[in-house]
Amino acid sequence: xxxxxxxPEPKTEPGAxxxxxxxxxxxxxxxxxxxxxxxxxxxxxxxxxxxxxGPVPVTLTINGxxxxxxxxxxxxLLDALRNYLDYTGAKRVCDRxxxxxxxxxxxxxxxxxxxxxxxxAQGKNIQTIESLALSPQxxxxxxxxxxxxxxxxxxxxxxxxMAAKAFLAENPNPTMEQIKRAFGGNLCRCGSYNGIRRAILxxxxxAQGGKNA
Amino acid sequence: MPDYSWPAxxxxxxxxxxxxxxxxxxxxxGRAKYAYDIKRPGMLYAAVVVCPYAHARIRSIDTSxxxxxxxxxxxxxxxxxxxxxxxxxxxxxxxxxxAETEELARDAARAVKVEYEVLPHFVNEADLSxxxxxxxxxxxxxxxxxDPDQAFKEADVVSEGVYGCPVICxxxxxxxxxxxxxxxxxxEYWPTTQAVSSIxxxxxKALGVPPANVHVMQDHMGxxxxxxxxxxxxxxxxxxxSKQTGRPVKLFLPRDVEQxxxxxxxxxxxxxxxxxxxxxxxIGWESxxxxxxxxxxxxxxxxxxxxxxxPNQRLNHTAVxxxxxPQRAWRAPNHPQASYLTCCxxxxxxxxxxxxxxxxxxxNADYTARPDVYRWQLDKxxxxxxxxxxxxxxxxxTPGHIKRGLGIGVxxxxxxxxxxxxxxxxxxxGTVEVELGSQDLGTGTRTxxxxxxxxxxGLPVGAIRVKIGDNRYPFSGTSGGSTTVxxxxxxxxxxxxxxxxxxxERVAPKLGVKPEELEAVNxxxxxxxxxxxxxxxxxxxxxxxxxxxxxxxQNDPKNPMGLNTGGVGGVQMADVSVDTETGIIRINRxxxxxxxxxxxxxxxxxxxxxxxxxxxxxxALYEERIMDDITGRMLNPDIEFYKVAGNPDIGEIIVHLDIxxxxxxxxxxxLGEPPVIPGIAAIxxxxxxAIGVRVPYVPxxxxxxxxxxxxxxx
Numbered sequence: 001x002x003x004x005x006x007x008p009e010p011k012t013e014p015g016a017x018x019x020x021x022x023x024x025x026x027x028x029x030x031x032x033x034x035x036x037x038x039x040x041x042x043x044x045x046x047x048x049x050x051x052x053x054g055p056v057p058v059t060l061t062i063n064g065x066x067x068x069x070x071x072x073x074x075x076x077l078l079d080a081l082r083n084y085l086d087y088t089g090a091k092r093v094c095d096r097x098x099x100x101x102x103x104x105x106x107x108x109x110x111x112x113x114x115x116x117x118x119x120x121a122q123g124k125n126i127q128t129i130e131s132l133a134l135s136p137q138x139x140x141x142x143x144x145x146x147x148x149x150x151x152x153x154x155x156x157x158x159x160x161x162m163a164a165k166a167f168l169a170e171n172p173n174p175t176m177e178q179i180k181r182a183f184g185g186n187l188c189r190c191g192s193y194n195g196i197r198r199a200i201l202x203x204x205x206x207a208q209g210g211k212n213a
Numbered sequence: 214m215p216d217y218s219w220p221a222x223x224x225x226x227x228x229x230x231x232x233x234x235x236x237x238x239x240x241x242x243g244r245a246k247y248a249y250d251i252k253r254p255g256m257l258y259a260a261v262v263v264c265p266y267a268h269a270r271i272r273s274i275d276t277s278x279x280x281x282x283x284x285x286x287x288x289x290x291x292x293x294x295x296x297x298x299x300x301x302x303x304x305x306x307x308x309x310x311x312a313e314t315e316e317l318a319r320d321a322a323r324a325v326k327v328e329y330e331v332l333p334h335f336v337n338e339a340d341l342s343x344x345x346x347x348x349x350x351x352x353x354x355x356x357x358x359x360d361p362d363q364a365f366k367e368a369d370v371v372s373e374g375v376y377g378c379p380v381i382c383x384x385x386x387x388x389x390x391x392x393x394x395x396x397x398x399x400x401e402y403w404p405t406t407q408a409v410s411s412i413x414x415x416x417x418k419a420l421g422v423p424p425a426n427v428h429v430m431q432d433h434m435g436x437x438x439x440x441x442x443x444x445x446x447x448x449x450x451x452x453x454x455s456k457q458t459g460r461p462v463k464l465f466l467p468r469d470v471e472q473x474x475x476x477x478x479x480x481x482x483x484x485x486x487x488x489x490x491x492x493x494x495x496i497g498w499e500s501x502x503x504x505x506x507x508x509x510x511x512x513x514x515x516x517x518x519x520x521x522x523x524p525n526q527r528l529n530h531t532a533v534x535x536x537x538x539p540q541r542a543w544r545a546p547n548h549p550q551a552s553y554l555t556c557c558x559x560x561x562x563x564x565x566x567x568x569x570x571x572x573x574x575x576x577n578a579d580y581t582a583r584p585d586v587y588r589w590q591l592d593k594x595x596x597x598x599x600x601x602x603x604x605x606x607x608x609x610x611t612p613g614h615i616k617r618g619l620g621i622g623v624x625x626x627x628x629x630x631x632x633x634x635x636x637x638x639x640x641x642x643g644t645v646e647v648e649l650g651s652q653d654l655g656t657g658t659r660t661x662x663x664x665x666x667x668x669x670x671g672l673p674v675g676a677i678r679v680k681i682g683d684n685r686y687p688f689s690g691t692s693g694g695s696t697t698v699x700x701x702x703x704x705x706x707x708x709x710x711x712x713x714x715x716x717x718e719r720v721a722p723k724l725g726v727k728p729e730e731l732e733a734v735n736x737x738x739x740x741x742x743x744x745x746x747x748x749x750x751x752x753x754x755x756x757x758x759x760x761x762x763x764x765x766x767q768n769d770p771k772n773p774m775g776l777n778t779g780g781v782g783g784v785q786m787a788d789v790s791v792d793t794e795t796g797i798i799r800i801n802r803x804x805x806x807x808x809x810x811x812x813x814x815x816x817x818x819x820x821x822x823x824x825x826x827x828x829x830x831x832x833a834l835y836e837e838r839i840m841d842d843i844t845g846r847m848l849n850p851d852i853e854f855y856k857v858a859g860n861p862d863i864g865e866i867i868v869h870l871d872i873x874x875x876x877x878x879x880x881x882x883x884l885g886e887p888p889v890i891p892g893i894a895a896i897x898x899x900x901x902x903a904i905g906v907r908v909p910y911v912p913x914x915x916x917x918x919x920x921x922x923x924x925x926x927x
Binding site for chain 1: 233234236237238240241242243244245246247249250252258314315316384385386387388433434435436467468654655656657816817819820821823824825826827828851852853857858859860861863866
């Protein structure tokens with residue numbers, strides 16, 4: 001958990017509108033403070049505390065490797081990956097949790113990296129698209145996306161591949177009908193859905209070793 | 214001069230084979246670097262300040278507070294935004310701030326104080342009478358051919374309808390923007406563009422520097438759909454911030470600004486009357502159309518569309534000015550809208566005649582430029598969708614609230630190749646490079662280039678190094694209007710053949726034959742038809758010693774030499790189900806029948822068709838720029854309320870590429886625009902066929918469907 005610097009201050013600009021970033025910042029500050037309060041041994045009397053607004057030390061575990069960064073608490077996980085590190089596979093498209101282009105896995109669950117603060121991703125195992133092609137034997141999903149032309153411009157593709165990774169972990173033997181319904185959380189502007197569906201089915205079959213082919 | 218013509222179909226080894234995208238692996242593994250992913254040492258992040266009003270005069274701009282903020286390196290006021298400027302649409306760029314982090318840049322952008330005098334605006338054109346009352350109309354005059362009055366008098370049947378499609382956005386997944394590093398007199402430029410060979414010249418002109426000093430680089434791009442040809446005002450501002458700070462600067466538009474100003478497709482509305490004989494022969498057309506593309510108004514749609522030779526026409530068009538950013542070319546400019554207007558009017562006519570619309574479309578095919586092509590395609594699409602079995606007169610009589618229907622749309626496009634130059638290098642170690650200042654928008658251009666080179670040189674696709682996306686490579690045209698594949702395939706064919714001829718000159722004496730007796734097949738240079746009298750590719754290239762072969766090839770659009778051509782037709786048919794209780798439309802199937810000349814890579818060609826069909830579904834059911842009359846602003850500049858189709862919305866898309874020999878022999882034709890045209894009409898007509906009443910405007914959202922049903926029962 002990051003250092004807690006000073007107690008909360010009242011908002012000085014009452015007229016300031018509620019932005020999404022402001023909203024998730026506030027929400028997660030609340031969560032953070034609650035987390036501290038529930039930590040065994042922590043002084044319960046301490047009032048909810050504020051991090052920032054300046055940079056605070058943040059450690060992110062990405063693809064098994066720890067990264068130490070100095071980030072403002074408002075920096076999203078997506079921006080930490082893209083701007084402060086060089087994991088650019090996750091893309092920024094809608095930047096507000098609609099399109100899924102920024103999908104990464106956090107402790108194995110697919111999440112929209114644009115809608116999670118980097119400070120809240122600490123202590124989690126973050127898996128990005130880059131992890132799928134580290135070994136000489138890349139993840140079968142990548143080959144399947146290529147074989148089935150599950151992409152055109154490719155901007156949404158890493159997000160789809162990561163969502164598919166999580167989906168197949170829970171549904172190793174899906175039907176085409178399940179695949180059609182499962183991927184409503186990722187959007188493709190080019191319209192590569194046909195290839196994407198076939199790719200996911202092919203990858204599932206490959207992982208099953210042809211058992212259900 | 215070698216014979217550049219394409220090999221006969223039976224002799225092709227690579228062309229026509231389903232081939233994986235050569236950059237598929239880097240894209241699917243997240244390694245492909247787009248402009249949005251570029252990170253340079255010491256790079257600053259820029260944020261923009263835009264005008265919140267649809268119509269206003271800038272009174273003052275105060276950047277002093279922003280300049281003093283922590284981490285801010287520079288504040289730039291856009292050229293053309295000085296105090297006193299009249300702003301004509303919301304989203305107009307006022308200033309840009311460059312700072313150490315993106316977060317600090319956004320803070321500083323909020324600290325730029327701009328004062329405006331707010332002026333009256335007008336933003337919605339759907340109701341023409343309101344536009345007239347607001348003084349925002351520019352009539353384009355009347356165009357008459359033949360004698361429409363007489364035709365309507367003589368008609369057995371006259372049908373009439375009003376149809377419309379609103380403005381939609383390009384919504385490119387990779388937003389507009391760039392990274393620019395201005396060092397000394399050199400500008401390193403990473404744009405996201407459809408114009409690698411020319412965008413640097415445009416930027417140089419705007420900055421007043423020599424074009425040779427601008428180096429453009431783009432490996433991959435997250436689509437453009439016609440909105441990414443120019444450096445734009447934000448490109449110029451980014452360059453100036455880089456010069457001012459001496460550091461690389463990254464400036465990408467946030468999604469809301471992107472949707473407000475970085476490209477939209479004009480609306481098209483029309484009241485159309487058709488006059489016909491009892492047998493379905495159309496004898497007259499009258500239309501009163503209106504459209505907007507921003508403050509310039511909107512041009513007349515090309516109607517009657519495809520059936521251009523309908524006799525006795527009266528056309529009136531009115532351009533409507535609205536306070537919104539200007540239109541940009543949008544994949545097949547004006548064609549999807551014109552197809553929608555025309556095919557809906559014809560479908561309504563068929564209903565009034567008590568005729569199957571398939572028969573009406575075929576009956577009037579002689580009014581098209583390619584009657585045989587359209588008749589064949591109509592029959593083919595009908596066969597694929599099961600028209601005979603599933604079509605019924607308007608209004609599905611099946612009990613229950615789910616109604617099913619079929620509909621037709623047609624399209625046409627040019628698609629001949631643009632000016633393209635290619636250089637082919639063959640090295641003594643056997644390496645082959647092909648270099649073009651072209652770009653791959655996700656269409657598969659890189660793959661097509663590799664396939665053509667591989668075919669010509671008798672090598673596997675993987676042996677070709679395709680070098681595109683850099684303006685230091687030979688000039689190749691912009692990717693617009695489906696001109697790329699014809700251009701780059703032809704120039705690559707010529708360059709690789711020219712290079713091969715040079716290699717033959719070296720090999721011929723060693724094999725004791727003349728150069729013209731040689732061919733390149735299966736990784737070797739051999740005497741024609743005799744694989745035993747051969748030299749392996751590497752051994753042949755070794756003969757070059759320390760030299761390399763470097764030969765050019767050009768596609769000259771004025772003389773494509775039969776390698777490429779333009780002019781295609783397409784027919785699409787939709788099968789939809791409509792829930793009359795909720796108004797929700799489901800796409801069951803969309804059949805795409807498209808002629809497209811010689812197809813180099815059927816795999817990526819089909820992907821183009823899938824993608825185009827998807828865009829038609831988006832426009833027919835979901836997409837719409839919603840403008841607020843009160844504030845003058847776009848209400849949905851995002852992706853949650855600006856709806857696009859997701860995976861569950863697409864249904865089954867059935868693609869049939871019409872590659873019969875008579876089309877193959879015409880050479881290569883672009884396929885970017887053609888399949889995006891007929892789908893909206895097909896879906897709109899299918900919905901009408903299902904529920905028995907026309908939903909007059911797209912997108913056919915549940916509220917519009919229910920309103921149409923209510924009018925029917927009223």
